[in-house]
Amino acid sequence: MAKVELRNVTKIFGKTIAVNKVSFKVSDGEFFVLLGPSGCGKTTTLRIIAGLEDPDEGEVLIDDKVVNDIPPNKRDIAMVFQNYALYPHMTVYKNLAFPLENMGLSKSEIDKRVKEVAKMLYIDHLLDRKPAQLSGGEQQRVALGRALVRRPKVFLMDEPLSNLDAKLRVYMRAELKRMQKELGITTIYVTHDQAEAMTMADRIAVMNKGRIMQIGKPHELYMKPANLFVAGFIGSPPMNFFDASFVVKDNKYILDAGSFKLYLPSDIGEIIAKQYEKGELVVGIRPEHIDITDKKEENTIEAEVYVVEPLGAETVIDAKVDKYIFKILVKGMINYNIGDKIYLKPQIKYIHVFKKSGEAIV
Ligand SMILES: Nc1ncnc2c1ncn2[C@@H]1O[C@H](COP(=O)(O)OP(=O)(O)OP(=O)(O)O)[C@@H](O)[C@H]1O
Ligand SMILES: [Mg+2]
Structure with missing residues (x-):
């Protein structure tokens, strides 16, 4: 259980201001979505929260404590990347168990957690297979499972459904949302797909060119867009x-x-x-x-x-x-x-x- 806060976070790469004075507060158990077009700074923001990138300015807080100087592995955060990678030589079971073995849990506790997560993601019949023997959607669910088994305080997801076909994507949206609510893990989810953001989020932060354009509940952004960018980005066909x-x-x-x-x-x-x-x-x-x-x-x-x-x-x-x-x-x-x-x-x-x-x- 955790709160996450960004205060005036800025990240500059050469001449690009990837993230520009970004501030927001994510409450405990919230499903918070960062939405914006390609290159607007979503992944960079997530990487800063995870500790994989140092901000040039500003602070990241978890449970009201500044974590800027705390290394990624001590932040108790799990991140699912845009391009997830499974261990190809390991079975699905082993892929899921691996992060727990690193945490030093007992064999029986590991077995319990792996089976629980596998059941929730409908991959319990695939535990003996290797990643190459799975469809793209199944692989994606294993990648999600590998992050989930750790029961992190915070879950960061970077376009985790992008590799799925349209039908499976819509199905997984609902599954992920249900799972997040069931587990109550504070989640920050990145997407450029406004429909995905609208259907999954408790609140959405719309980003453009490194800046936050508006933060609100899906229906607030739809009914009362604060500016032309949000008005044109939310809704399909567009305004x-x-x-x-x-x-x-x-x-x-x-x-x-x-x-x-x-x-x-x-x-x-x-x-x-x-x-x-x-x-x-x-x-x-x-x-x-x-x-x-x-x-x-x-x-x-x-x-x-x-x-x-x-x-x-x-x-x-x-x-x-x-x-x-x-x-x-x-x-x-x-x-x-x-x-x-x-x-x-x-x-x-x-x-x-x-x-x-x-x-x-x-
Ligand atoms: N390591 C880096 N070095 C230089 N520029 C970078 C680096 N990482 C990101 N950028 C630049 O910062 C900006 C924001 O990138 P970022 O990856 O955060 O965007 P994004 O919103 O995740 O985009 P997408 O939807 O395409 O994944 C882009 O202009 C990108 O080219
Ligand atoms: Mg990205």
């Missing part, structure tokens, strides 16, 4: 954006995009009026918050069907509006032809408005 200016006319609050206008309810309008500094705004609306109608009315946007992407249970319509392609997510199978004229009706209460600098207003 639609367009430029607009804000106009107050005859006591009406209007977002004017040039070729169309949206009238805002007064509560939203007043918030924008208070924070608005002259200049362009960026407006965002998620694909699932746009309805399609066949007639022009207030707050509809005229559009032309650009392409239709059926997904089975849902359909994504790509519609051309001015210089933009909007994505609209609708339930069921919908048939449109390319070039059909449609009207988009954004659900105004779900609209997001950002300053050009990226900061969210509403």
